[in-house]
Amino acid sequence: MSFKDFSFEFNGEPIHFSITSHPDKDLVHFNSTGRIGQVIEVIQPPEILSSQLSDQQRVEYELKSLLGNPELPGVELFIRRFVIHFAGTNQRKSALFVFGIDLDGIPNECIAAALQALEENH
Numbered sequence: 001m002s003f004k005d006f007s008f009e010f011n012g013e014p015i016h017f018s019i020t021s022h023p024d025k026d027l028v029h030f031n032s033t034g035r036i037g038q039v040i041e042v043i044q045p046p047e048i049l050s051s052q053l054s055d056q057q058r059v060e061y062e063l064k065s066l067l068g069n070p071e072l073p074g075v076e077l078f079i080r081r082f083v084i085h086f087a088g089t090n091q092r093k094s095a096l097f098v099f100g101i102d103l104d105g106i107p108n109e110c111i112a113a114a115l116q117a118l119e120e121n122h
Contacts, residue, residue, distance in 0.1 A: 006117040010110045016100075017114055025093060028082065030114065031100030038068030038075065038099040042083060059087045066096075073105030081115060 006017045013032060020027040043062040061083055063070065070076065079097055086095075099106075 004121070006114070006121055008113055008117045010113050015110070015114070017117060026086070026095040027098065028095055029098045030078070030106075031098075032110075033100045033102060035100050036067070036098055037101065038070065038072070038097075039066040040064065040068075040070050040075070040079065040097045040099070041066055042079060042095045042097065044083075044094050059084050068099070072101065072103065074107060074111060075099065075101075075105060077108070078106050078111050078114070081111060082118075085115065085118065 001023075002021045004019050004021075006019065008015055008017065010032070016029060016031040018029045020029075041064040043064060045060060063076070063079065082097075083095075086093075
């Protein structure tokens with residue numbers, strides 16, 4: 001198990017962003033409000049199948065909402081961007097995304113800032 005903190009500031013507000021890697025699943029925590037409002041599981045194809053996929057092949061996954069409203073603006077885009085990023089680094093395993101965000105969702109600029117923090121520190 002490993003823990004990496006990618007927290008950053010966005011528009012003067014602290015954003016907690018961390019990834020805890022477990023052998024079978026990653027836990028991605030993204031929080032701007034200090035409370036948990038959503039938990040979404042990203043289910044990847046079985047390990048054997050995903051290990052045989054090349055980086056150029058389409059990234060497929062299923063979403064399963066475990067808590068909250070997965071249809072808030074930016075949530076699906078955030079997940080999609082990070083699943084593609086992880087696949088590009090051969091990390092094709094299931095993940096739990098834990099969000100603590102406002103009802104306005106996640107702005108595109110904040111998603112870009114989170115990706116930048118991940119790429120700079122990964």
